[in-house]
Amino acid sequence: MTHCITCSAPVNIAVIKYWGKSDEALLLPANSSVSVTLHQDQLQAQTTVAASHHFEKDRIWLNGQEQCINNPRIQNVIREIKRRARKQKTDSRDIAAERLNWKIHICSKNNFPTAAGLASSAAGYACLVYALKCLYKLEGDVSAIARCGSGSACRSVHGGFVVWDKGQRLDGSDSMARQIQPHTHWPDLRVLILVVNEQKKHTGSTEGMQVTMATSQLLKERIRSVPDKIEQITQAIHDRDFKTFAEITMKDSNQMHACCLDTYPPISYLTDVSRRIIHLVHCFNKHRQETTVAYTFDAGPNACLFLLKKDVKKFLHLVKRFFPPKTEEQDFIRGNTKQLME
Numbered sequence: 001m002t003h004c005i006t007c008s009a010p011v012n013i014a015v016i017k018y019w020g021k022s023d024e025a026l027l028l029p030a031n032s033s034v035s036v037t038l039h040q041d042q043l044q045a046q047t048t049v050a051a052s053h054h055f056e057k058d059r060i061w062l063n064g065q066e067q068c069i070n071n072p073r074i075q076n077v078i079r080e081i082k083r084r085a086r087k088q089k090t091d092s093r094d095i096a097a098e099r100l101n102w103k104i105h106i107c108s109k110n111n112f113p114t115a116a117g118l119a120s121s122a123a124g125y126a127c128l129v130y131a132l133k134c135l136y137k138l139e140g141d142v143s144a145i146a147r148c149g150s151g152s153a154c155r156s157v158h159g160g161f162v163v164w165d166k167g168q169r170l171d172g173s174d175s176m177a178r179q180i181q182p183h184t185h186w187p188d189l190r191v192l193i194l195v196v197n198e199q200k201k202h203t204g205s206t207e208g209m210q211v212t213m214a215t216s217q218l219l220k221e222r223i224r225s226v227p228d229k230i231e232q233i234t235q236a237i238h239d240r241d242f243k244t245f246a247e248i249t250m251k252d253s254n255q256m257h258a259c260c261l262d263t264y265p266p267i268s269y270l271t272d273v274s275r276r277i278i279h280l281v282h283c284f285n286k287h288r289q290e291t292t293v294a295y296t297f298d299a300g301p302n303a304c305l306f307l308l309k310k311d312v313k314k315f316l317h318l319v320k321r322f323f324p325p326k327t328e329e330q331d332f333i334r335g336n337t338k339q340l341m342e
């Protein structure tokens with residue numbers, strides 16, 4: 001018999017960034033982080049997992065191309081799932097034994113560019129872990145298992161506003177994500193994604209944060225300052241205080257990219273277009289005499305903008321004026337308004 005399940009998981013956008021690990025093997029972060037998970041159907045990964053003891057071996061396809069199943073991150077996830085399945089009490093020993101003998105076929109696809117700094121691995125691993133959780137009928141939180149695939153993936157396991165606590169234990173068992181507010185908490189918050197470049201990023205986040213960790217003095221200062229920022233942004237989210245939320249988000253993004261430049265050799269993810277977007281946001285806010293738009297950039301040039309529903313039209317008008325699409329297919333603004341809430 002073949003068991004089959006399909007799940008989807010959305011991208012999350014960090015407003016307090018994860019940049020640097022305290023343990024490379026366990027994927028433990030040097031600092032806690034905060035993110036907003038986008039609403040389903042927009043930027044998401046979809047994964048189908050089929051399991052059977054008739055399959056010869058485990059296999060994986062990503063966007064239609066077969067990948068090497070021996071990838072250590074994928075192996076981490078499968079190993080952790082099986083470890084939890086072994087520990088968990090089941091109604092029948094035979095069923096438990098059968099599950100552990102399964103070989104699995106994983107088929108995953110994204111509806112957005114992979115590896116362009118749009119957190120595709122986060123959605124991908126969160127989705128894979130959730131599908132496996134359902135297939136193996138695991139109980140409890142699986143964000144720590146998603147973390148073993150890609151750190152930021154643990155935050156995509158939850159919807160709404162999420163904190164990933166770095167944890168204290170050396171084995172990483174308390175390094176997991178938790179929801180601080182559901183997606184319904186801030187109904188008029190919107191996210192716009194401006195795709196500057198869909199190409200694969202030149203330095204992946206894993207490698208980039210490794211070199212920053214090893215060489216940047218500024219990162220040490222950043223790590224010290226994160227707990228206060230998390231407290232402040234959590235309060236701002238709780239109060240739906242856009243100004244504070246926006247300012248902390250922009251400053252944190254700037255600080256992460258400053259740490260990348262402080263890395264030796266330096267890493268620069270932002271392009272001239274990214275910098276023009278930053279400038280446009282500050283000009284817009286200055287002109288309005290209040291902070292109404294915030295930007296944040298991950299390990300790539302694409303901008304994620306936060307704003308309130310009432311300001312979307314005005315800001316989009318400005319973006320279209322300053323960054324006219326070259327052709328219709330290359331429309332600069334992909335997917336238009338990414339609505340967080342239904």
Ligand code: DP6
Pocket residue numbers: 013014016017018019027033119121122149150151152153205206207297298299
């Ligand atoms: C800039 O989670 O992709 O997007 O744990 O090595 O897989 P690994 O890194 P990854 O790093 C994401 C970095 C970031 C910031 C963030 O999402 O917090």
